[in-house]
Amino acid sequence: MPNSVLIGAQWGDEGKGKIIDVLTEDVDIVVRYQGGGNAGHTVEVGDERYILHLVPSGILREDTHCVIGNGVVVDPLTLSEEIRELEKRGFSLCGRLHVSDRAHVVLPYHRELDAGRENTSDENSKIGTTKRGIGPTYGDKASRRGIRMGDLVDENTLDEMIIERVDENNRVLAAMGAQPVEAAEVVTSYREVARFLAPYISDTVSLLHDAHADGKSILFEGAQGTMLDIDFGTFPYVTSSNATSGGACTGTGIAPNAIDRVIGVVKAYTTRVGAGPFPTELFDEAGETLSREGKEFGATTGRPRRCGWFDAVVARYSAMVNGVDLWAITKLDVLDSFESIKICVAYDCDGKRLERMPANIRQFERCRPIYEEMEGWCTSTREAAGYDDLPAAARLYLERLCELSGGELGIVSVGPRRASTLRIAL
Ligand code: GDP
Numbered sequence: 400m401p402n403s404v405l406i407g408a409q410w411g412d413e414g415k416g417k418i419i420d421v422l423t424e425d426v427d428i429v430v431r432y433q434g435g436g437n438a439g440h441t442v443e444v445g446d447e448r449y450i451l452h453l454v455p456s457g458i459l460r461e462d463t464h465c466v467i468g469n470g471v472v473v474d475p476l477t478l479s480e481e482i483r484e485l486e487k488r489g490f491s492l493c494g495r496l497h498v499s500d501r502a503h504v505v506l507p508y509h510r511e512l513d514a515g516r517e518n519t520s521d522e523n524s525k526i527g528t529t530k531r532g533i534g535p536t537y538g539d540k541a542s543r544r545g546i547r548m549g550d551l552v553d554e555n556t557l558d559e560m561i562i563e564r565v566d567e568n569n570r571v572l573a574a575m576g577a578q579p580v581e582a583a584e585v586v587t588s589y590r591e592v593a594r595f596l597a598p599y600i601s602d603t604v605s606l607l608h609d610a611h612a613d614g615k616s617i618l619f620e621g622a623q624g625t626m627l628d629i630d631f632g633t634f635p636y637v638t639s640s641n642a643t644s645g646g647a648c649t650g651t652g653i654a655p656n657a658i659d660r661v662i663g664v665v666k667a668y669t670t671r672v673g674a675g676p677f678p679t680e681l682f683d684e685a686g687e688t689l690s691r692e693g694k695e696f697g698a699t700t701g702r703p704r705r706c707g708w709f710d711a712v713v714a715r716y717s718a719m720v721n722g723v724d725l726w727a728i729t730k731l732d733v734l735d736s737f738e739s740i741k742i743c744v745a746y747d748c749d750g751k752r753l754e755r756m757p758a759n760i761r762q763f764e765r766c767r768p769i770y771e772e773m774e775g776w777c778t779s780t781r782e783a784a785g786y787d788d789l790p791a792a793a794r795l796y797l798e799r800l801c802e803l804s805g806g807e808l809g810i811v812s813v814g815p816r817r818a819s820t821l822r823i824a825l
Pocket residue numbers: 407411412413414415416417438439440441442443692693697698729730731732733812813814815
């Protein structure tokens with residue numbers, strides 16, 4: 400398979416994990432390039448269900464190597480738990496999972512700062528984060544106060560680095576009225592986890608370059624989604640990394656000319672977890688049906704996901720900023736019972752028609768969806784084995800989504816399992 404970047408084109412939870420797992424059949428290496436334990440990627444294999452937070456979703460195919468790239472922020476405690484859990488469930492990871500020595504480490508004070516900022520009484524300043532310490536860790540990276548995985552395994556300097564930073568951050572925590580972190584406890588637990596993780600940590604930039612030079616195929620696994628991207632998303636209601644395809648280069652050390660194509664994953668409708676504007680959000684029976692049929696609860700925090708109709712302005716914008724070549728449209732089956740289905744084709748903002756995503760969050764908050772309506776199909780799509788098995792109305796719906804968004808249809812997913820995947824051009 401050509402080297403491909405797979406991104407979420409909405410607000411996350413598009414079904415990236417499932418599509419990665421399906422495509423991994425044809426690739427040698429899967430690499431995560433941004434985000435951290437805020438991600439929750441669900442893969443169903445047979446009767447087993449796996450939720451991956453840091454380990455790439457390619458790990459469930461025995462011969463595939465998986466890389467956690469330099470752009471990811473790694474909570475070593477979460478990662479070690481995830482490795483142990485996967486090994487308990489029969490997967491062997493040693494020699495197959497590689498963690499970048501340049502990836503930044505999430506420390507307990509990052510989690511406390513994240514939670515402290517979210518626990519404010521000022522409702523307007525809440526982002527609704529996953530409280531996994533993501534924002535503060537990327538903040539320390541940008542302000543050059545971070546600790547990297549390579550430092551974690553350097554016993555000569557680790558203690559000193561931790562003690563100095565705990566001291567500094569405890570002053571901030573105290574000013575917020577939050578509990579301080581105990582430096583000695585952090586040193587002990589991070590030393591211990593460093594010994595466990597040491598065999599996995601390496602120079603993944605060289606590893607990926609060598610693999611590419613040997614003609615191996617690489618699949619770049621995006622986390623979150625385009626509308627949560629720090630630059631292109633609905634700022635400030637975003638995460639703290641570049642979830643868009645450009646992040647695949649800065650987050651791995653692989654150059655743009657080594658990437659052959661971009662795959663955009665979208666749900667056949669839209670969901671969002673956490674705060675921030677969402678023009679097509681539904682508060683009626685249709686929204687409840689999407690939530691119920693789609694089992695829309697966060698894979699990381701268990702929070703109910705907000706649900707709404709497909710937003711083609713978002714998809715078109717995502718196609719543009721990511722350079723989407725092919726779409727993977729997931730969860731078509733969730734729409735099976737609707738007699739009619741709406742698609743947002745543009746926004747009405749203060750009486751003006753907007754075709755493009757505004758940068759200003761206050762303007763975006765005032766956007767109202769302009770809908771077109773299509774007939775539903777009112778039959779199950781779950782048993783379809785090929786694209787032609789889908790009802791005509793479902794095919795028309797999918798074709799309209801691609802026409803409005805730009806890009807070709809590569810995959811349609813009609814259920815969480817591997818078998819419920821209709822491969823068209825992928
Ligand atoms: P990710 O974060 O993008 O990997 O997505 P999540 O795993 O957070 O959420 C997607 C959810 O939808 C998971 O529970 C998947 O098992 C499920 N899923 C994926 N594709 C389909 C599909 O085509 N139909 C249905 N009904 N569920 C799906």
